[in-house]
Amino acid sequence: MGQPALTLFFSYSHKDEPLRDELEKHLKILEREKIISNWHDHKILLGEEWDHQIDDNLRKADIILLLISADFIASEYCWDIEIKVAMERHNAGEVVVIPVILRPVNWKNAPFGKLQFLPKDAAPITSWKNQDEAFLNVSQGIQRSATDLMTKRQQKEQEAKKKASLNQYHQKVQELVINGQISFAAQLILKDLQTEVGLSDIEVETIETAVLKPYQDYQKNLDKYKKAFTHYAAQQYPLTQAAIDDLKQLETYYKLQPSDLEKIVIEFEQQQSENRFFFDIITVNSRGEEISRTTGTAEYFKETLGNNFILEMVSIPGGSFWMGTDNPEIERLCKQYDTDWFRNEKPQHQVTVSLFFMGKYPITQKQWQAIAVLDKVNIDLNPNPSHFTGDNRPVECVNWYEAVEFCQRLSRETGKDYQLPSEAQWEYACRSVNSYQLSVISEELAIEEWNQKYNLPFYRGETITTDLANYDGNYVYADEPKGQYRQETTPVGQFSPNAFGLYDMHGNVWQWCLDDYHANYQGAPRDGSAWTSSDNDTTKILRGGSCNYIPNACRCAFRNLYGLPRDYLSNVGVRVVCAPPRTF
Known part of the structure; x- marks a missing residue:
């Protein structure tokens, strides 16, 4: 069977030697088949200690035969030593004890009384009419027990070998795992070990999963x-x-x-x-003279589509501000310019705006072209609509519907929600009360205090100059000197940004907002959302001024209400916003 023979120990009385010898003859076939190897006290060599040899072999035996007779039970040595050790080992699961009834005797209450006896029906061998049949029955029973024991031993050996292989593989995985990962080289080593120790794919996967689980749970x-x-x-x-x-x-x-x-x-x-990114924040007085230059910083992300489209989106922190223009300033403007136009900037009202992202620049012609060639959502887009051409100039001559289509295509391609800014978002972002933002939120300033501290006409301060923005420099807003009138758009980012890091929020091109026309702010939303109606064809809002408008129209609060959604004008462009991704 490919494994060592089982050791069979005869525990008997010397007065039963003839019967033991006869049984040994019947077991000879099992010896020749290497199933068992017999041992009894006649195999003790001269010079060896008798009791030591018996005890040693008794404790090493795989099967112990108790040859039961009156003399066996009467033997002090058999009863006190051999039966005691045999039953202790039997109860510990270390040995198979088989009582063999040789001669009639009362054994019912013996320590081995509950074991399975041989021959069958526990009939004493000497009581059989044909004792050869009795010995045959005993030898067959012993063979069955030996075979069963060898099968169990083989299973145990296989289980032990499998366990050793599993432990070896487990240990090797633990050695090779680095930061919860099994490298490609480690996988090759483990594959060789798997083949060597004969493990299945399921077994190695189970081990690797178990080893990696603490790392994965920790991660x-x-x-x-x-x-x-x-x-x-x-x-x-x-x-x-x-x-x-x-x-x-x-x-x-x-x-x-x-x-x-x-x-x-x-x-x-x-x-x-x-x-x-970092940038200079420039503030001027009413004469257009620089009175401060500080370093600003803003967070942003880059949106890329793999077709030369790169869009930088700046994080605009949430906060509260007073939108519109205060009454004294409105009255001053109406008087100065002899028009009631500025009354559309009232009433001044507090708006709370949530964090959002806004384009660092107006959409450029290169960016427009990259989106215009993509499949449409609702309408076609002209890839080259602009009057003043140049990849880095702002796109213009686009109407409101086309601006919305641009946002819809961009949203589809990126999975983000791109839109035109609401009027509130645009004005909040333009004012960029950055260095005071926390106090604006936390102090909940009254309107008078806010106007005194933060409500300046331009994010530059009390006025602007053509060194700071692209507008019609033939006109002035305050006490600054006249400047340059370029009569065309300039590349985006040519002038320094506001305190949020946004470029060209004053001048260059008007920027579409999502809101519909309303003559004033009565009933306007207070949460920064767009003020819209069910009529998409109604007049839309434009913000920011342009290269051919006077500086007054570039103010943070100025509202251009002449934006018919189908109009194509060489001074109207696009800037986009999107909501921030969820962080928790």
Whole structure:
């Protein structure tokens, strides 16, 4: 059978030697077949310690035959030593004990009384009419037990071998896993080991899954922490003490390593640096003289479509502001320009705007072309509509419907929700009360205080000059000198941005808004949303002024109400916004 023969120990009384010898003859065939190997005290060699040899072989035997007779039961040695050891080993599952009834005797209450006896029906061998049949019955029973025992032993050996192979593979996987990953080289090594130790694909997959699970569970918990960190950091960074305390609870609960948490912070700060740009913020007085120049910074992301389309979207922090123009200023403007036009900028009302992203520049002609050649959503787009041509000039001569189509195509291609800005979003972004943003939100300033602190006509300050924006420099707004009248658009980004990092919010091209025309702000939304109706053909709002308009029209609050949605004008362009992705 390919494995060592089982050791069979005869426990008997010397007075039963003739019967033992006879049984040994009947078991000879099992010896020749290498199923069993007999041992009894006659095999003790001269010079060997008798009791030591018996005890040693008794404790090493696989099968112990108890040859039962009155003399066997009467033997002190058999009863106190051999039967005791045999039953102890039997109860421990270490040996098979087979009582063989040689001669009639009362054995019912013996320690081995509940075992299965031989010959059949526990009939003593000497009581059989044909003792050869009795010995045959005994030898066949022993053979069955030996075969069964060898099968179990073989199974155990196979199980032990399998366990050793599994342990070997498990240990090797643990050695090769780095940061919860099994590299390509490690996979090759493990494949060789799998073949060597004979494991199935399911077995190795189970081991690898078990080894990797703690790493994966830890990583999932680390990702939860990162998600929470990103959530809090998006609200304010550096983190507030309350946010730090909350994150500390997660660190303790998930048993996270400080070194891993440090990596999250470093990654976040690097990403902030990579997704951030710096610029000069220039402020002027009423004479157009520079009175301050500070360094601003803004977060942004790049939208790329793989067709030379790159769109930079700047993060505009949420906040509250007073939209429109205060009554004294409106009256001054109406008197100065002899028109009631400016009354459409009233009543001044508080609006709360949520975080959103806005195009760093007006849409350029190159960007327009990249989207115009894509499949339409509703209407066709002319790839080259502009009067003043140039890849980096703002696209113009596009009507409101085409601007909406551009946003719809961009949304379809990116999976984000791109739109034209609402009037509130546009004015909020234009004013860019950046360095005071937190105080604007937290102080909830009254309208008079807000106007005094922040309600300037331009994001530059009290006026603008043609060194800071592209408009008709033949006209002035305050005390600044006249400037250049370029009579055409200029490439986007030629002039310094506002405090949010947005370029060309004053002049160059008018910018479509999503809102419908309303003569004033009575009933206007307070949440920054667009004020629309069910009639898409109604007049739309334009903001920002243009290269051929006077500086007054470039003010943050100025509303151009002559934007018929089907109009094509050489001074009307597009700027887009989108909602931020969810961080938690």
